[in-house]
Amino acid sequence: MKLLFLGTGAGTPSPTRNVSALLLQFDQGKETWLFDCGEGTQQQIMRGGMAIQHISHIFITHLHGDHIFGLPGLLATRSLTGGLTPLHVFGPSGIADYLDHSLKITQTHLRYDVIIEEVQNNGQFPSQIYNQQGFFTLYPRSHRPLLCQAYHLNHTIESLVYVMYETDKKGQFHPERAQALGVPPGPLYATLKKGEQITLPDGHIVDGRDMTDTPLVGKKFAIFGDSRPLDYTPPFLHYLDLIVHEATFSQDQQPLAKLSGHSTTAEVAYMARSLQASQLILTHVSTRYTNQEESLLQETNSIFPEVTLARDFSEFVIQ
Ligand SMILES: [Zn+2]
Ligand SMILES: [Zn+2]
Helix, strand or coil, X not given: CEEEEEECECCCCCCCCCCCEEEEXXXXXXEEEEEEECCCHHHHHHHCCCCHHHEEEEECCECCHHHHCCHHHHHHHHHHCCCCCCEEEEECCCHHHHHHHHHHHCCCCCCCCEEEEECCCXXXXXXXXXXXXXXXXXXXXXXXXXXXXXXXCCCCCCEEEXXXXXXXXXXXXXXXXXXXXXXXXXXXXXXXXCCCEEECCCCCEEEXXXXXXXXXXXXXXXXXXXXXXXXXXXXXXXXXXXXEEECCECHHHHHHHHHHCCXXXXXXXXXXXHCCCCCEEEECECHHHCCCHHHHHXXXXXXXXXXXXXXXXCEEECC
């Protein structure tokens, strides 16, 4: 999986940063999921060499314009450029109204189905089936399933974080290795496949773990919408491999951050540290910091060293 940042600016576009949008790519971009869709996202997708038709899922964090003004246009272009497969849109309450009105008023007729799901107060999407840990399952075509859960943040309007847990991949079993050791055909292979040991008639012990590749542990990551730091952080936000979070203000602007429901660099760094995340990527940078971005990074770095400041078209492989 790969993340491609398409827009990393806060509030308004600037010559160097477009407004919020982030692609999660599977299979070299043959399938992509989009997180937020600020104005100009379509062109950023094209500049990034990606195809709009390959977007199958869109996750909207909140309904501020810098996160959704590009959405109706992107849906229209997806239709005009041959997109026929259904599109899933997840978001806060109001996203369905926004899209319905925008498409109706502009007489935009899509050639594919849009399945819009609005989050409920309990953080769940009504048509999804949740497991005991509160996750529902998403099935990319060319990747193993991801477990997903949305959680309400603390912004000036309803705002969500999307938490994604990639499922583990079992190690592949190699029967030819067992064959080479003289394991006779039959049920013993099933035992080896489970990673257990067998004893051959000649007393030789064969270990199933030697016949199987090492399993891959799924990665866990979270894409945060705009938010103040949370007073309470639920267990599923802890020990993540990666957190993508806004850092709209430097620490000296904390009063402004509080007023506008945003976070400062230092606040996000302390949060990542307390959540024991492995890596932090900062985005949603205010235009006031153009040419001073190194200082933003330094403020964070001193508290949480594993941090990167995303730029438009920054790529991060999740593996
Ligand atoms: Zn924003
Ligand atoms: Zn916002």
